Amino acid sequence: SYELTQPPSVSVSPGQTASLTCSGDKLGDRYACWYQQRPGQSPVLVIYQDTQRPSGIPERFSGSNSGNTATLTISGAQPMDEADYYCQAWGSSTVVFGGGTKLTVL
């Protein structure tokens, strides 16, 4: 079965750039997307088709995907960006989620 791997945690100071990675076999050959989930809330799609931002998502969120790694970049991270982030792709005929990364902004 297809697997996606994310680091459990990433910390940045406010205003710095946060880079969250998601690794999977030849992930660059398929689309990846990213969800933000704040405590007690439903996930929110922040990046789809590797690089696209849904309407209403701030421009500081961007994505890339190449080789075996997809990356979510938050430029100028703000305290409100502190949340869990999940990558997701389609693999082995199923929806696959990464294990999630807890982003701390302080």
Add this chain to the structure above:
Amino acid sequence: QVQLQESGPGLVKPSETLSLTCTVSGGSVNNYYWSWIRQPPGKGLQWIGYVYHSGVTNYYPSLKSRVTISLDTSRNQLSLRLSSVTAADTAVYYCARPYSGTSYDTFDVWGQGTMVTVSS
């Protein structure tokens, strides 16, 4: 805009069947692959499966023998049935819709989730 609302019992006994409903408002259930996704307490997201209005379904392999997902187009609802539950099925259960009618994944609409606890 489209809104999703999950409903069902919050407590299910071990070995029984978990049954949930997701009511879709502001849009039709037709022409999308509707998914159920769950999240055990303190853990990550796990996809359960999807259903299309034609009746086509696809389930996560390890759950396939216990899961049934169906659509009621007349009521604009989707449902989830998970049989022979154990404590490992305790989770928040979400219904979700992909951003495109031709996509199986990439969910831009989520319900608020409903917590289901499996316990005697």
